[in-house]
Amino acid sequence: MIDTRTAPYAVLVLRLALGILFLAHAGLKIFVFTPAGTAGFFASLGLPGWLAYVTIAWELAGAAALILGVWPRLAALALVPVLLGTIFTVHGAAGFFFDNAGGGWEFPALWIVALIVLALAGDGKYALKPTPAR
Template identity: 35%
Template sequence: MKKNEIGQAILRVMLGFIFFIHGVDKFRGGINYIVEYFESLGIPGFMAYVVAIIELVGGIALILGIGTRIVAILTALIMVGAIFTAKLSLGLLGVDGMAGYEIDLALLAMSIYLILARKIYLSLDSLMFKKQENN
């Protein structure tokens, strides 16, 4: 096991955990507030459900290493959307106690890394593909 393989697994699991918690929070805190917030930004309200489900289910998938590249593409799209619709006007570090887009950029970079990675280590995907290669 190489250091970069362990590092990649840690990055994938942390990204998954962060998105999972955000998905849980959207539903626990009342998804209706998120729907209203999306609509105030000019985004159709139903997209709040789409984003919350991707965060919740996608977070679990990333933690387990299932469909990592697909989920990473979806999380990257969510981050690009968040930056350009909600955070860009607040600046990198935010204003008046509101968060900027610095964390969104970090999550975007993590997602892009997983999209571009040649192999996803320590994941259920790698176990499944290894078994297929042996057959």
Template identity: 35%
Template sequence: MENKLEVSTLILRVILGITFFVHGYVKFAGGIENTVAWFSSIGLPGPLAYVVAIIELVGGFALIIGLGSKIVSALLGIIMIGATLTAKLSGGFLGNGAGAGWELDLALLAMAVVIVINGSKLLSVDSLFSKNQDTVSENI
């Protein structure tokens, strides 16, 4: 059986990927203009909504297939820190009845940090590239 750490990080990587892919998809499917307007309403540059939505959508898919997991997880972690500080912190940990709290953001941030620290090679596209590079290195 595979190493328990690899199995654990695979689970985190896929769940984190699905979560962010869906969040990014919903931003576009629901009309990205709504997200742009909301960003502007909380004092963020509206076009930043496109950057966030693309990172969530493309990054989520990349995590699911295991492509650039450490880099993507770092970007998603930055998004979670930004979301917490700009939109969620004032609502408290569990929310204030008017909006969600930052407990989910914290959990997603923790998942992303675990992947940044440990990587996730099991069933990943990245492992295909690293195996090819190892083989090339051995032949030189």
């Protein structure tokens, strides 16, 4: 049974945690690797360099949407392709465990599951603009 008194707060915690993680990963690409360095890395994977800039913007927009609660269910689903991209281009070949050389795909997969849980659970407490009802 779901506790309807605390469930909205649990979803809020999940929403904030996911938003902060995406904010941190976008910040890593901006401040540590630099956008140009990230574009070079994407190019080394056979991807167009401009996709790095789109990814950074997508992560920042998604993080803001999750943290502020602006259509968070849709934002969660929109962020899944970013993580699938990391699995199929970077972490997948390294195996399952994230402590493998090159990082495995267990952490991005867990992140995808958390985003899907958020999309299914609802917007949570203090969402500024809840996802429109169908």
